[in-house]
Amino acid sequence: MRLSADRILQRLRKADGSAQASFERRITVGQFLDTYGIILALVLMVIALTILQPKYFLSVENLTNVARQTSVNALLALGEFLVILTAGIDLSVGSLMALSMVSLAIAVHSGVPSVLAIGLALGLGLLGGLLNGWGLTKLRLPHAFIPTLAMLNIARGITFLISRGVPISGLPPEVRVFGSGDIPIIQRSDVPVVIPVSLVVVIVFYFAFWLFLTRTRTGRHIYAVGGNPQAALYAGINVDRVLTLVYVLCGGLAAVGGIVLAGRTNSGYPNAGTGSELDAIAAVIIGGASFFGGRGSVVGTFVGALIMGLLRNGLNLMDVSSFWQFVVIGVVIVIAAYTDVLRRRSLRV
Numbered sequence: 637m638r639l640s641a642d643r644i645l646q647r648l649r650k651a652d653g654s655a656q657a658s659f660e661r662r663i664t665v666g667q668f669l670d671t672y673g674i675i676l677a678l679v680l681m682v683i684a685l686t687i688l689q690p691k692y693f694l695s696v697e698n699l700t701n702v703a704r705q706t707s708v709n710a711l712l713a714l715g716e717f718l719v720i721l722t723a724g725i726d727l728s729v730g731s732l733m734a735l736s737m738v739s740l741a742i743a744v745h746s747g748v749p750s751v752l753a754i755g756l757a758l759g760l761g762l763l764g765g766l767l768n769g770w771g772l773t774k775l776r777l778p779h780a781f782i783p784t785l786a787m788l789n790i791a792r793g794i795t796f797l798i799s800r801g802v803p804i805s806g807l808p809p810e811v812r813v814f815g816s817g818d819i820p821i822i823q824r825s826d827v828p829v830v831i832p833v834s835l836v837v838v839i840v841f842y843f844a845f846w847l848f849l850t851r852t853r854t855g856r857h858i859y860a861v862g863g864n865p866q867a868a869l870y871a872g873i874n875v876d877r878v879l880t881l882v883y884v885l886c887g888g889l890a891a892v893g894g895i896v897l898a899g900r901t902n903s904g905y906p907n908a909g910t911g912s913e914l915d916a917i918a919a920v921i922i923g924g925a926s927f928f929g930g931r932g933s934v935v936g937t938f939v940g941a942l943i944m945g946l947l948r949n950g951l952n953l954m955d956v957s958s959f960w961q962f963v964v965i966g967v968v969i970v971i972a973a974y975t976d977v978l979r980r981r982s983l984r985v
Contacts, residue, residue, distance in 0.1 A: 673975065674924050674939045681943060685950040692953055696827045704815075704900060706945030707834035708733075708893045710938060712916035713923070714845060715889030717937040718882040720920050722862045723929025724772070724780035726883065729890040729916055730909030731791035732764040736894035738795050740811065741804035741904030750810045758891045764791055765887020769880030780883075788913075795906045803905035807898060815899025834896045838938075841892065846934040858882060863930030918965065919944045922972040943968075 685693045692698055712729045719726045736757040743753035764787055771783025817833035849855035860868040861878045869875050893912075898904050923940025925932030947968065951961045 674922070674936050674943075677922075678939050678943055678946075681946055681950075685946065685953075689950065689953045693950065696829055698949065698953075700818075700830060700832060702945050702949045703835040704832045705949070706941055707815075707832065707838050708897045708900075709912065709915050709919060709944060710838045710941035711841065711889050711893040711896065712912055713919035713937050713941045714841060714934070715886035716913070716916040717920045717923070717925055717932060717934070718845070718858065719780070719886050720917070720925050720927060721858050721929060721932055722879055722882055723865075723927070724879070724882070725784065725917070725927075726765075726768060726886050727781065727784040727913050728764060728768060728787035728791055729886060729893075730912035731788045731795065732761050732887050732890040733894040733897065733909040733912065734904075734906055735764070735791045735795045736761045736891035737898040737908055738799045738804065738904040738906055740895060740898055741807060742798060744808055744811065745804060745806070750808050754811070754895060757895055758888060761887040761889075761891025761894070762884055763887070764890075765884040766880065768887065769883035772883070773876040773879050784883075792906075799904070799906045801906055803903045805903040807902050807904075811895070812899045812902055815896045815901070817899070834900065837892070837896060841889070842934055842938050849934060854878070854881070859930055861929075915944060918969050921969060924972075940972075 712733065715729060716726055739760055740753050740757040743756050744750060748756070768780070768783050768787050771777050771786070772780050775783070777783050813833055814837060815834055818830035819833060819836065820828060820830050822829040849858065857868065857873045857878050858881075860871065860873060861875050865875050868878075890909075894904075894908070897908060901908075919940040920932070920937055921927070921940070922943055923932065923936035923938070925936065944965070947965065948961060951964060956964070
């Protein structure tokens with residue numbers, strides 16, 4: 637009888653060891669997906685597009701074009717990422733971008749110096765974000781969806797009112813440089829290699845916000861509020877101030893996107909940014925952030941914006957209809973969200 641009991645104990649220990657090993661393997665898979673999954677997706681996309689379009693995809697002209705086209709969405713996605721970190725959402729970034737760029741164009745055409753006109757555009761973006769934050773924290777509206785949806789309509793309406801529904805073209809060089817300027821790298825070539833100024837702007841902002849989120853107390857508070865706002869409140873964090881701050885920053889980044897887009901198109905037009913908030917949210921989700929808040933990274937958001945830009949560029953190179961492009965991007969978003977579900981399961985089991 638004792639021998640039988642010993643055998644049972646041995647089998648239990650063996651089973652427990654197998655379960656522990658299985659758990660550790662799943663943790664490893666989950667950690668790998670969490671850390672490198674988005675980079676792997678980007679590499680696979682580059683390889684696939686290179687195979688499908690070997691003559692055009694990796695050309696200097698095409699990659700430069702992708703960098704320019706991705707810059708605006710990358711800036712909007714960075715602002716959206718800050719909001720989503722707190723389990724919120726901002727539907728007004730496209731409208732605030734349009735309001736900023738139209739105001740910039742009107743200001744310079746009215747004789748306002750370019751520096752002041754850029755400051756006006758940034759101020760309007762920050763003000764819109766501040767009103768979004770106040771709607772959530774002061775008016776106690778039940779969800780960020782409501783104040784930002786209201787701001788979407790308010791900012792778009794004001795944009796059409798002040799522009800009378802028509803584009804305002806012709807901006808000074810000091811404004812155009814942000815969207816269409818280039819920094820030459822290799823000039824002794826049939827096709828000079830350049831770095832778009834808009835890409836430099838994006839890199840500067842992403843690096844600054846990476847430092848902000850990872851090296852400052854306020855950055856850690858943003859993650860804490862997103863992870864558990866009640867616990868953050870008990871820990872002494874001013875939750876309302878943090879929430880207001882992220883919406884102000886999101887509005888400011890939308891204004892920066894408007895300045896870059898105005899420079900690229902040499903105009904301010906009231907239809908700018910229509911639907912851009914959806915592309916920005918998609919880039920954040922593809923980049924690995926969670927709608928539940930408290931999870932995500934600046935690097936992941938940047939890679940998510942790159943994936944969105946490369947995906948649209950690849951579909952254009954293959955002459956895929958713009959209607960089908962919406963379908964493909966929707967499927968990619970579902971896959972990205974489901975990957976996050978699998979990651980969470982692997983870490984829980």
